[in-house]
Every structure is written in C-alpha cells, then in structure tokens.
Amino acid sequence: xxxxxxxxxINDLREKINNHxxxxxxxxxxxxxxxxxxxxxxxxxxxxxxxxxxITSDSPTxxxxxxxxxxxxxxxxxxxxxxxxxxxDQSEIREFETRLNKLLLPLDVVEYVCEPKFDGLAVELVxxxxxxxxxxxxxxxxxGENITQNLKTIKTIPLRLFDKxxxxxEKLEVRGEVVFSNKDFKKLNQQxxxxxxxxxxxxxxxxxxxLRQLDPKITASRPLDIFFHSTGQIIGYEFxxxxxxxxxxxxWGLKVSPLRRKCTSLKEVFSFYDELVExxxxxxxxxxxxxxxxxxxxxxxxxxxxxxSPRWAIxxxxxxRQETTQIIDILTQVGRTGTLTPVAVMKPVNIxxxxxxxxxxxNQDEIDKKDVRIGDWVVVQRAGDVIPEVVKVIESRRTGxxxxxxxPNTCPVCGAHAIRIxxxxxxxxxxxxxxxxxxxxxxxxxSRTAMDIEGLGDKLVEQLVDSGLVKSSADLYYLxxxxxxxxxxxxxxxxxxxxxxxxxxxxxxxGRFVFALGIRFVGEHAARLLANYFKNMNNLKKASYxxxxxxxxxxxxxxxxxxxxxDEPKNIKTIDRLIQAGIQFEKVKTEADQVLSGKTFxxxxxxxxxxxxxxxxxxxxxGGRASSSVSKKTNFVIVGKDAGSKAVKAKELGVxxxxxxxxxxxxxxxxxx
Ligand code: IVH
Numbered sequence: 001x002x003x004x005x006x007x008x009x010i011n012d013l014r015e016k017i018n019n020h021x022x023x024x025x026x027x028x029x030x031x032x033x034x035x036x037x038x039x040x041x042x043x044x045x046x047x048x049x050x051x052x053x054x055i056t057s058d059s060p061t062x063x064x065x066x067x068x069x070x071x072x073x074x075x076x077x078x079x080x081x082x083x084x085x086x087x088x089d090q091s092e093i094r095e096f097e098t099r100l101n102k103l104l105l106p107l108d109v110v111e112y113v114c115e116p117k118f119d120g121l122a123v124e125l126v127x128x129x130x131x132x133x134x135x136x137x138x139x140x141x142x143x144g145e146n147i148t149q150n151l152k153t154i155k156t157i158p159l160r161l162f163d164k165x166x167x168x169x170e171k172l173e174v175r176g177e178v179v180f181s182n183k184d185f186k187k188l189n190q191q192x193x194x195x196x197x198x199x200x201x202x203x204x205x206x207x208x209x210x211l212r213q214l215d216p217k218i219t220a221s222r223p224l225d226i227f228f229h230s231t232g233q234i235i236g237y238e239f240x241x242x243x244x245x246x247x248x249x250x251x252w253g254l255k256v257s258p259l260r261r262k263c264t265s266l267k268e269v270f271s272f273y274d275e276l277v278e279x280x281x282x283x284x285x286x287x288x289x290x291x292x293x294x295x296x297x298x299x300x301x302x303x304x305x306x307x308x309s310p311r312w313a314i315x316x317x318x319x320x321r322q323e324t325t326q327i328i329d330i331l332t333q334v335g336r337t338g339t340l341t342p343v344a345v346m347k348p349v350n351i352x353x354x355x356x357x358x359x360x361x362x363n364q365d366e367i368d369k370k371d372v373r374i375g376d377w378v379v380v381q382r383a384g385d386v387i388p389e390v391v392k393v394i395e396s397r398r399t400g401x402x403x404x405x406x407x408p409n410t411c412p413v414c415g416a417h418a419i420r421i422x423x424x425x426x427x428x429x430x431x432x433x434x435x436x437x438x439x440x441x442x443x444x445x446x447s448r449t450a451m452d453i454e455g456l457g458d459k460l461v462e463q464l465v466d467s468g469l470v471k472s473s474a475d476l477y478y479l480x481x482x483x484x485x486x487x488x489x490x491x492x493x494x495x496x497x498x499x500x501x502x503x504x505x506x507x508x509x510x511g512r513f514v515f516a517l518g519i520r521f522v523g524e525h526a527a528r529l530l531a532n533y534f535k536n537m538n539n540l541k542k543a544s545y546x547x548x549x550x551x552x553x554x555x556x557x558x559x560x561x562x563x564x565x566x567d568e569p570k571n572i573k574t575i576d577r578l579i580q581a582g583i584q585f586e587k588v589k590t591e592a593d594q595v596l597s598g599k600t601f602x603x604x605x606x607x608x609x610x611x612x613x614x615x616x617x618x619x620x621x622x623g624g625r626a627s628s629s630v631s632k633k634t635n636f637v638i639v640g641k642d643a644g645s646k647a648v649k650a651k652e653l654g655v656x657x658x659x660x661x662x663x664x665x666x667x668x669x670x671x672x673x
Contacts (some may be wrong), residue, residue: 006047010054013044017060018160022253025156038644045648058131058159063152068215072145075136077124078173078233082141083308084117084291084315090270093292096314097266100294103303103311110294113242114272115260117289117315118227120179121208125151126232130161130168130252137211141308150211153220154178161252168252173232176254180207181284184223196425198369199362201391202381203286228254229291241295262295273316280318289317318352322381322391325349330361330374330405334413334436337520338429342367342407344378344390351382359388363425364407373402411436419564421520421557428520430568433472439465441518445473449524449613450516451508454501455494463487472574473516477502477581509586509621510537517575519565521558528620529553530562532594536585537575541566594623596667599635601626602650605643609660618667630655638663 017040024030024037041060048055055062087093100110122138135151136144151157161168180188185203192199200206210222228249239245246256259276263269273290280287294300294312303312329345342361349356359380361367372378372390377397382388407427411418416431429437442461446453456476464470469483484495508516515527522530533551534540543566548559565571601619603612603626610618615638616626630637630649637650638658650657658666 006051007054010044010047010051013040013047014059014160016040017044018158018162018253021060021155022158022162026250026253026255035642035644042645042648049652057133060159062159063155064216064220066149066152066216068217069149070214072147072212072214074139074143075134075146076143077136077139077141080141081122081124081138081144081175081232082305082310084313085309086289087314087316090266093266093269093314093316096292099311100303104299108299109264110299111241111296112263112269113246113260113293113295114263114269115229115246115291115293116227116257116276116283116287117291117317118177118179118229118257119202119204119286119288120177120227121204121211122175123147123151123178123211123226124173124175124232125157127161127168127172127174129170130163132157132159145212147211149216150213150219151178153216154224154226156226156255158253161254163252165251166248168237169234170236172234172237172252174228174249174254175230175232176226176228178207178211178224178226179203179285180210180222180224182286183284188222193362193425196365196423199366225285226255227257229256239297241297242293242300243295245297269316277318287318289315291315321352322379323349323351323356324377324379324394325356327372327374327376327378327390330367330372332407332412334411334429334434337440338411338431338434338437339426340407340411340418340429341426342405344372346378346380349380351380351388354382356380356382356388359390361390364420364427365425367405367407373404375399375402414570416568416570417564421560421564423557430564431570433570433574435465435471438471442470442473442476444518445516446476450512450518451505452512453498453505455498456501460487460490460498472570472577474574474577474581477506477578477583506582507584507586510535513537513583513585514540517565517571519561521555521561525620525625526554526558532623537579541572541575596622596624599624600633601663602628602630602634602637602646603640604630604637604646605640607638607640607660609664615663622667636663 017037020030020032020037020040044059045061048059048061085096087096097110104110123135124138124144125135126133132152133148134146135148136146138144152159161172180203182203185200185206188206189199200209206222207224210219210224213219231245239248243262246260250256259279261268261272263272269292276287276290292314294303300310300312303310305311325346325348327344327346331343331345333341333343335341342363344359344361346357346359361372370390370393372393377394379391379394380388381391407418409418409427410416411429411431411434413436414429414431414434416429416434418427418429420427431437439461442465443458445451446456446461453476461470464476464487467487469479470476481495481499484490484498485492487495509531511524511528511531514522514530515524529551530540534543543562545559545563548554548562549556596619601616601624603615607615619626627634630646630653632653634650634653634655636656636658637646638660639647640660647657
C-alpha cells in the first residue's frame with residue numbers, strides 16, 4: 001500500500017470505530033457485534049503498530065496506555081466554573097422566578113430547561129477543531145487539575161467530535177459531571193472490603209477518587225461515565241438557547257441526559273420535579289436535585305451572574321437522604337461467605353421516604369476509623385439501592401455512657417472461631433457447617449467444576465438446608481430415599497436421579513475434592529497443586545504453613561487459609577464423614593503423567609473440539625495451567641474460531657500459537673519416559 005492509501009485506510013477505520021462507539025455508548029443502539037468491533041480495532045492497532053508515525057492523539061487506540069504522572073499540573077479555566085444556588089421548596093423556586101422577572105423586561109417570556117443535578121465530579125473538556133485536547137477538574141472554580149489522560153479512558157467521552165450533521169466549532173469548552181453508577185459503586189466497595197482497602201463513602205467519592213489517579217490504568221479499570229450540561233468558552237459557533245446547545249452537542253457525540261424538559265411555567269417545573277423524585281430510586285446514578293435554567297441565552301446574559309453562581313439558574317434540591325439518629329445496639333451478622341458484618345441497630349428514622357432502622361458498619365476498621373460506639377448519635381445515609389450506612393458520629397452529643405464495640409472472635413451463629421486473615425478487613429467464621437454459610441458452601445460443593453452432582457440445583461439446596469435435613473455437605477450422602485422423595489416437588493424419579501448422581505460423585509480426584517471444600521483462596525488450580533503434592537487427604541490435613549508455602553504457586557494467603565481451615569474440628573469432622581460415606585479418590589497422577597507441568601495455556605475464540613472447560617481440564621490434569629490473559633509468561637495460545645485480541649497479543653509477544661488440532665495432538669502424545 002502507498003502512504004496515501006494507508007492513511008486513508010487508517011482514517012476510514014477510525015471513523016468506523018468512532019461511529020460504532022457513538023452508536024454503542026451514546027445511542028445505546030449498536031450496529032455491529034462485539035467481534036466485528038474488535039476486528040476493526042485490531043486492524044487499526046496493527047496498522048498503527050506498523051506505521052507509528054501515523055498515530056494521532058484522537059485515535060481510538062489512544063484511550064489507555066499513557067504513563068503514570070508524578071503529579072497533576074494546574075489548569076486555569078478560561079471562564080470560571082461556577083456553582084449553583086440551592087432551593088429546597090417551591091416557595092424558594094417562586095422567589096427565584098420573582099428575581100428573574102425583576103431583571104428582565106415586561107415583554108420577556110421565560111422558558112426553563114430542567115435537568116437532573118448529577119451527584120458526581122465536575123470536569124471541563126476542551127475540543128480544538130473537534131479534537132479532545134485538554135480536560136480538567138473544577139478545582140476552586142478558577143484553577144483545576146489537568147486530568148486529560150484519565151478522562152480519555154472514559155468510553156463515553158469522544159476523542160473526536162462528529163461533524164456530519166452540524167459543523168463543529170474551532171474551540172469548544174464543554175462541562176459535565178463524571179459519575180459512578182450505584183451498582184458499580186457497590187461492587188467496587190465489596191472488592192475493596194475484601195482486599196482490606198478503605199471504602200469510598202459514596203459514588204461521588206468513588207468517581208473523584210478514580211479520576212484523581214496518577215496512573216491512568218487504574219482510572220481505566222473503573223467504570224466511569226459522564227453527562228455534559230454546560231459550556232465554557234466557545235469560538236466559532238453561536239447558540240440561541242440552552243436546549244439547542246444540548247441537542248447540538250448530542251449530534252457532536254457528547255452524552256447528554258435524556259431526562260430533560262422544556263417548561264413554560266413553574267407548574268410544569270414542579271411536575272417534572274415530582275417525576276424526577278419518583279424516578280430517582282430507579283436511576284442507575286445518584287442525582288441530588290433538579291437544575292432549573294433559563295433557556296434563552298440572550299435572557300441569560302441579561303440576567304447575569306453573581307461572584308460564584310449564575311442568577312439565571314438554581315438547583316432545586318431533593319429531600320436529604322442523610323438523617324440523624326441514635327445507635328441502640330450493634331449486632332454481628334454472618335454473610336454467605338462467613339463474613340461477620342457489624343450492623344448498627346438504630347432508633348427508626350425516615351430518610352427520604354424510607355424508614356431505616358439498620359445500617360451497615362462494614363467492618364472493624366470502619367468502626368475504629370469513625371469511632372462508632374453503642375449509644376452514639378450518628379448521621380445515617382441512604383443512597384440508591386445501597387445499604388444504609390453510618391456516615392459519622394456526632395461527638396458533641398456524647399454523654400460518656402457510650403460503649404465501644406469489638407467484633408467477636410467466635411461466630412454468633414455457630415460458635416466456631418472467627419478469624420481475621422492478615423491483610424483483610426473482614427473477620428470470617430471458619431466453620432464449614434455454619435448454617436449461615438452452609439447453603440453457599442453446598443452450592444459450590446455440588447457445582448460442575450467441584451463434585452459435579454447433577455440435579456442438585458440452588459432451589460433444592462435451599463430447601464434441604466431450610467428444612468434442617470442438611471447441615472453440611474456430608475449430610476447429602478446420608479439422606480435416605482424417603483427423605484429425598486419427601487421433599488417438595490420431588491418426584492420419585494428425580495429422587496432416584498439425585499441419589500445416582502451422588503453415587504457417581506463418590507469417585508473423584510483429590511484435586512476436585514479439595515476444591516469442592518470451598519476453602520478461601522484455594523481455587524481449582526491451587527487445589528490441584530495441593531493434590532499433586534500431598535497425594536492424599538491425610539498429608540494435606542497435617543501440612544504446616546511453611547510446608548504449604550514451599551509449594552510453587554501457593555502463596556501466604558492460601559497457606560494461612562488452609563492451616564486455619566484444617567485447624568477447625570468441625571471441618572475435619574465433615575471431611576471424615578464424607579470419606580466414611582464412601583468418597584474414594586482416584587489415583588493421583590505421577591510426575592510422568594504431568595507432561596504439561598510448568599506450562600501456561602490461554603484459550604481464545606470459539607473452540608470446536610472441546611468446551612472451554614474441557615480444554616482447560618485437559619491442561620490442568622496434566623500439570624499445566626490455564627489462564628485467561630496472555631502475557632510474556634504464556635507458553636501457548638490456542639486459537640479457536642473468531643479469535644480476538646488475545647491472538648494478536650500472542651503474536652506481538654512471540655508466544656507459540658496453536659490450532660485446536662495441534663493442541664489435541666500435543667496432549668495425546670505419551671510422556672517420553
Ligand atoms: S450547570 C453555572 N447542570 O453542580 C451552572 N451543573 O453546584 C453550573 N451539576 O459544579 C453548571 N448537574 O458541575 C449544571 N445538570 C447540571 C448539573 C450541574 C450537576 C454540578 C456542576 C457544578 C455544581 C454546581
């Protein structure tokens with residue numbers, strides 16, 4: 001290809017990808033499959049690898065990959081980023097209108113645009129001739145921080161504006177709110193709790209914390225989104241109204257909330273407010289009010305601004321979702337995975353229309369950090385579908401009679417030891433037969449990759465535990481035919497099927513059995529390593545921390561967890577009963593069978609000869625490791641149909657690529673000794 005042709009090809013690919021991004025992220029109406037999109041991205045990536053001189057800052061490949069910064073540089077906003085005055089009830093909004101009318105002419109007819117007030121982090125983005133050049137935080141309104149590389153990682157931010165329908169201005173400073181969805185916030189905090197990291201107090205803090213990362217890779221791993229709502233300086237385009245601004249920037253590819261309304265009277269404003277209050281609970285993002293703006297920009301400029309806020313807009317706030325109440329007691333709840341969670345029992349309080357009498361205190365670290373005590377008056381917050389939580393203690397209301405709280409070191413449900421593993425925030429009950437954990441444990445035990453007990457689905461497990469028939473996985477093997485067929489919706493035939501499946505599961509390899517026990521930090525791979533090393537259950541049970549650590553790929557976290565698990569007499573009893581029930585271990589393979597020992601495999605694309613799980617089993621049962629991502633340490637990548645970016649990466653890294661047939665031949669080869 002000639003230079004010009006290559007350039008055209010690259011431009012064509014970028015345009016296609018930008019278009020698909022727009023359809024996917026802004027319109028939520030994709031036109032192509034993910035595979036097709038990946039193919040275009042790969043093609044562009046390959047061309048850019050070959051011709052790096054043709055890479056531009058707005059290329060869709062440039063979202064991630066920037067190096068971590070030492071510090072953020074300061075950026076002065078061309079036009080100050082203002083804040084908004086607040087109104088809390090209808091009378092304050094009427095006063096706002098009275099003020100407006102005084103500043104306008106008698107013949108002026110005021111039209112409003114109402115939109116959600118997003119509870120996120122305000123940012124400004126500069127587009128020069130349609131290309132995203134600089135992005136910054138609000139800072140103090142005059143000077144913010146340059147967070148361009150972090151903003152580039154947000155998929156809903158276009159790196160280049162569309163100019164098909166409406167031509168783009170020479171310069172556009174556009175402002176918006178970066179938000180974190182309630183669902184992702186909950187997930188992120190759960191992960192942080194597991195990892196013993198401090199929790200974010202709310203989605204807004206999670207958005208702020210994610211954007212203020214010096215390493216853009218961390219930002220890229222956080223699911224941030226943005227809604228644009230206002231402008232800074234614009235050169236080369238004139239708008240007549242705010243509504244027209246919102247409609248136009250949507251055509252340029254900038255995301256604007258669909259929840260907006262033009263209103264010609266306060267009656268309409270109040271009715272839209274009521275609608276938003278209703279919708280608030282079911283929205284994926286936090287909004288804390290409705291912004292009312294004068295639509296006509298000429299009127300806006302005649303009305304003018306104050307030092308820190310415009311006179312032509314107001315935030316009509318929603319009822320608070322924080323209230324003050326008193327903690328009567330602190331209880332300890334046991335979660336599905338045995339985590340002991342402290343829960344504050346409070347004097348009931350109505351928070352934004354919902355009565356709240358319990359709030360999570362997360363873990364001991366959070367209790368200590370906030371210094372929460374029984375009897376304390378506290379601020380409680382409820383947000384979206386997130387569990388209510390204690391925000392802070394009102395220390396001035398202490399009487400001296402408050403009592404400190406310590407999470408117990410025994411499980412409040414079953415009395416077994418509850419232990420905090422080093423590096424983790426949570427205290428966990430170590431008892432495999434704790435009723436609060438049993439359901440989850442049994443579901444795992446019966447699952448396909450563990451004991452593979454066909455027909456023992458979630459519903460059935462719940463019934464068995466709730467009826468008291470099953471208190472540990474071992475009980476499954478001691479139920480009589482009558483007990484099985486006496487269960488709800490259990491026909492004789494199904495009972496027989498389950499009994500057969502249980503019989504079948506008794507012949508199992510040791511690795512699967514160890515995995516089925518559901519020991520924390522002992523996944524399928526670790527379980528197999530342990531089985532290969534110890535050869536039988538007795539040796540494993542007696543293993544010391546140091547011996548476990550001496551096994552390649554077993555780390556301190558798994559080692560400690562194993563020692564604690566086998567220290568718990570209830571767990572030993574369950575294992576003994578399982579073996580008494582007739583569980584028999586297949587012979588552990590000898591070293592000679594471990595032909596793939598030390599080799600790492602990655603499978604990508606649609607496999608035709610095996611299921612993904614079968615293929616991975618073939619590797620792991622021969623001592624190899626199946627991984628999901630390609631790195632320099634990968635030995636083989638097996639490509640199925642429509643293999644994606646992993647195959648490309650393998651090529652780049654010089655990793656051996658095999659077809660499925662080649663892989664099959666490889667594993668069928670007998671060991672050469
Ligand atoms: S208009 C000059 N529209 O609220 C007017 N702001 O308290 C200010 N905010 O930092 C911008 N949602 O980032 C506007 N729909 C919306 C908004 C919104 C949230 C933020 C804004 C500003 C803060 C002002």
